[in-house]
Amino acid sequence: MNRHGGILCPVLCALLAAGCAGGQRRITRAAACVDDAKQRRDNPAISACAGGLRGADLSAESLRGYPDGAVDSLFRLLRSASFYSPDDESLALKVRTVFEEKARRGRAGPEDAAKTISGLVAARLFSEASSLKGRFPDAEAVDIPAVIGAGKTAGQWQVFDISADGGRADALTLPLGTGPKVVIVVLPGCGSVVSAIAGVKRSPGLAETLRANTVVITRSFDPAAVRADKALFAPIPVYVARKSGDFPGFDLTFSPRFYFLLDGKVLYDFKGWSDDNGEVSLGKIRKGLKLIGLGGKDPA
Amino acid sequence: MKKAAVLCLCLAAAAAAEGQYRGRLMTVKDILGGLPQKDRTEFMSGMRLINGRVASMNYATLKKRGFSGAKTDSILKAFESSAADAESFVPAGGKTLSDMREVMRGVPPAAAADFLDSLTLLDGGFVSARTALLERSVPPSKYGEILKVVMPLARSGPALLRNASCEAAAEEDGGPVQRGCSYNEGYTCNQALCR
Numbered sequence: 346m347n348r349h350g351g352i353l354c355p356v357l358c359a360l361l362a363a364g365c366a367g368g369q370r371r372i373t374r375a376a377a378c379v380d381d382a383k384q385r386r387d388n389p390a391i392s393a394c395a396g397g398l399r400g401a402d403l404s405a406e407s408l409r410g411y412p413d414g415a416v417d418s419l420f421r422l423l424r425s426a427s428f429y430s431p432d433d434e435s436l437a438l439k440v441r442t443v444f445e446e447k448a449r450r451g452r453a454g455p456e457d458a459a460k461t462i463s464g465l466v467a468a469r470l471f472s473e474a475s476s477l478k479g480r481f482p483d484a485e486a487v488d489i490p491a492v493i494g495a496g497k498t499a500g501q502w503q504v505f506d507i508s509a510d511g512g513r514a515d516a517l518t519l520p521l522g523t524g525p526k527v528v529i530v531v532l533p534g535c536g537s538v539v540s541a542i543a544g545v546k547r548s549p550g551l552a553e554t555l556r557a558n559t560v561v562i563t564r565s566f567d568p569a570a571v572r573a574d575k576a577l578f579a580p581i582p583v584y585v586a587r588k589s590g591d592f593p594g595f596d597l598t599f600s601p602r603f604y605f606l607l608d609g610k611v612l613y614d615f616k617g618w619s620d621d622n623g624e625v626s627l628g629k630i631r632k633g634l635k636l637i638g639l640g641g642k643d644p645a
Numbered sequence: 646m647k648k649a650a651v652l653c654l655c656l657a658a659a660a661a662a663e664g665q666y667r668g669r670l671m672t673v674k675d676i677l678g679g680l681p682q683k684d685r686t687e688f689m690s691g692m693r694l695i696n697g698r699v700a701s702m703n704y705a706t707l708k709k710r711g712f713s714g715a716k717t718d719s720i721l722k723a724f725e726s727s728a729a730d731a732e733s734f735v736p737a738g739g740k741t742l743s744d745m746r747e748v749m750r751g752v753p754p755a756a757a758a759d760f761l762d763s764l765t766l767l768d769g770g771f772v773s774a775r776t777a778l779l780e781r782s783v784p785p786s787k788y789g790e791i792l793k794v795v796m797p798l799a800r801s802g803p804a805l806l807r808n809a810s811c812e813a814a815a816e817e818d819g820g821p822v823q824r825g826c827s828y829n830e831g832y833t834c835n836q837a838l839c840r
Contacts (some may be wrong), residue, residue: 383830428830532809534806534836535809535825536826536837536838537824564828599825599827600826600827601825617813617823617824618825618840619821619822619824620821620822620823620824621820624821625820625823
């Protein structure tokens with residue numbers, strides 16, 4: 346070993362170790378930040394916590410150098426960040442990167458695979474999700490249609506229409522920009538949605554008006570759940586939002602939430618379903634319909 | 646003495662959970678906030694459940710901490726279901742009586758405390774809970790058994806919803822409660838009761 350090598354080698358080793366220790370410190374800080382944000386139920390802050398990590402903290406070399414606990418912690422915090430920012434493809438891919446490190450160590454269970462796949466599906470990275478699902482068949486994950494329309498890369502009101510057999514998801518743009526429209530945002534399987542639709546069906550005038558002007562939107566890409574919701578809402582169509590960002594001004598995380606639009610502009614909205622047999626909520630639907638010019642058809 | 650401190654709330658004859666608690670969403674930690682963590686876990690472990698609703702409670706822990714009669718009554722009332730609520734829920738597996746202590750046996754204390762503290766009541770039924778740590782801490786069969794007892798599925802209709810919690814908010818003008826579901830990582834929501 347020459348004179349320079351004799352000095353450089355320990356320096357490089359020290360730098361690598363310092364980098365690794367710095368990465369672990371940032372992981373610890375980011376994990377604490379996520380826990381704190383979760384306690385406060387500050388969802389936007391949860392995703393921001395992951396911003397404290399550097400690109401190099403997730404390099405293959407860095408990941409290999411972390412102890413198991415740090416890798417687990419990194420997986421959990423990135424998974425939380427991805428969960429609350431489902432549109433963010435880069436976060437979903439980071440979760441996959443850490444998952445692969447867990448798998449390399451033989452520490453990835455089906456539950457970890459399921460969470461990684463669900464993040465990829467939420468970010469609409471379908472081919473990446475399918476490929477992981479193929480490698481981890483025990484993971485409980487949604488069935489991904491064989492044919493998925495590409496649609497536009499950007500723009501408002503973009504959705505997927507999932508076929509009855511779950512084999513296709515066609516991309517389309519909803520015509521919400523003209524005339525009066527009602528959008529009901531749901532989370533598949535939500536009991537309050539079941540109460541809401543029962544309440545609407547009990548009000549024949551309302552049901553009739555809504556039937557012609559309403560679409561149901563969910564953020565959740567789950568063909569089986571969408572099929573159940575299509576049966577529940579029929580003949581009102583049910584679509585899966587391509588991304589949350591395609592519905593600016595909408596909150597796709599609460600169910601049910603009703604939006605009343607005129608020429609693409611939200612004039613009124615309300616969330617939840619009232620426990621007075623839906624009477625107050627039905628009144629709000631009437632108010633919303635009136636504001637967008639569809640009132641007056643309900644005899645009640 | 647301990648026997649004397651057991652309050653049996655026969656579901657059929659239970660007084661309706663009227664007034665202050667009706668329609669309100671409350672976590673166990675909210676209700677038992679005046680107790681230290683260990684005592685909260687002890688109080689919850691003394692419960693017996695029928696179809697996911699509280700059938701009896703042991704209030705010895707509250708007495709031990711010197712809670713007044715009125716405060717004890719208020720806490721116990723928060724866990725009550727009305728007979729109508731209880732009757733309206735038909736579980737998939739038929740009527741079952743379960744002892745919470747038996748159900749939680751073997752669960753690491755931190756996971757048990759996290760889960761029990763997060764249990765959210767609505768009209769005497771457990772509608773959602775934080776389940777992430779519990780799920781990581783026990784085998785899948787035990788996890789399934791706990792959920793089945795605390796949040797049993799309805800015979801038909803909506804089931805458990807993962808990564809979601811039940812939400813309820815009172816109208817500003819004192820009107821009815823608005824209920825709904827919210828995406829919430831690591832939580833489980835019983836859609837049969839959250840409606």
